[in-house]
Amino acid sequence: MNDVSRLIAYRKRQDWWFQIVGALCTLVGVATLVALIVKLMLDGLPLLMRWRVFLFSNASYMPDESGILMAWVGSLCVMLVTFLTAVPLGVGAAIYLEEYAKKNRFTDLIEVNISNLAGVPSITYGLMALWLFGYLLGLSSSVLVGGLTLSLLILPIIIVATREALRSIPQAIREAAYAAGATKWQTIWYHMLPYSLGGIATGTIIAMSRAVGETAPLIVIGAAGWVSNLPPSPVTSHAPFLNFRWLNADFTVLPIQMFTWTADPDPAFQANAAAAGLVLIVFTLSMNAAAIIVRYRVRQKLKW
Numbered sequence: 001m002n003d004v005s006r007l008i009a010y011r012k013r014q015d016w017w018f019q020i021v022g023a024l025c026t027l028v029g030v031a032t033l034v035a036l037i038v039k040l041m042l043d044g045l046p047l048l049m050r051w052r053v054f055l056f057s058n059a060s061y062m063p064d065e066s067g068i069l070m071a072w073v074g075s076l077c078v079m080l081v082t083f084l085t086a087v088p089l090g091v092g093a094a095i096y097l098e099e100y101a102k103k104n105r106f107t108d109l110i111e112v113n114i115s116n117l118a119g120v121p122s123i124t125y126g127l128m129a130l131w132l133f134g135y136l137l138g139l140s141s142s143v144l145v146g147g148l149t150l151s152l153l154i155l156p157i158i159i160v161a162t163r164e165a166l167r168s169i170p171q172a173i174r175e176a177a178y179a180a181g182a183t184k185w186q187t188i189w190y191h192m193l194p195y196s197l198g199g200i201a202t203g204t205i206i207a208m209s210r211a212v213g214e215t216a217p218l219i220v221i222g223a224a225g226w227v228s229n230l231p232p233s234p235v236t237s238h239a240p241f242l243n244f245r246w247l248n249a250d251f252t253v254l255p256i257q258m259f260t261w262t263a264d265p266d267p268a269f270q271a272n273a274a275a276a277g278l279v280l281i282v283f284t285l286s287m288n289a290a291a292i293i294v295r296y297r298v299r300q301k302l303k304w
Helices: 002-048 051-055 069-100 105-117 122-136 143-167 171-179 184-212 216-220 254-262 268-303
Strands: none
Touching: 002 051, 002 268, 051 268, 069 105, 069 143, 069 184, 069 254, 069 268, 105 143, 122 143, 122 216, 143 184, 143 216, 171 184, 184 268, 216 254, 254 268
16 A cells, blocks of 8 residues: 555655746747747837838838848748648648548558658658759749749648548448438538538648748749849730739748848848748737637637
């Protein structure tokens, strides 16, 4: 009896020490993040107080007149291409692997490789994109190539998130649909995808949040550090009311603009980089907040 009591006391002490160590590790991460945000706010908020100039002016050699118009427009254009490319491919691949592909060594190899690709350094995707789009296909650096490069980067993340969302659906829903006479595709389209939409949306937006902050792969493919003109408008006033010339336009993005400013010998540009960092953080947090809202609304809708 005494041995059991001592063992229980020992386990409780282990649990207590683990809680202390875990709390300290969490505190280190939170304190680092708070210190970073405070530093960015101290340096960048004065510029954001003049938000009209900073958000709607082009980069300049004069720090007080320099802005991020080309950078945030370029980021939106690249993210649009990334979203339209990676989401259909990622969701489609996940559905095939989870619902249609036979379980054998080949599919096991594919699954292992997809999981490994999710952890590959981003610059590796830049080198692969440079070879694929630059040397093999002969494409120059443009919004299209930048979006496709980031699509390759986040594709494994979307596939893994979508598969996990599909796996979380109870098997009884599939069996009920089959019992009612539905085909496999009808079951997927009318039951599996609606029920897994919250998880798919969350994984997609988290992947997009990673893509919006990437710099290395875009630098490798030749993204510009400074652009003088905005991409052409994707919408026109005449039929067919769509313009795809913006896909071939030169571009820069917020992370590259920040990198350019931090590398400038003039210390005044450090404040510009801090302000751009705050804009990037707000943009990323907004995307994550959108993921939470989408997941909540989908769950509420399914309850009804």
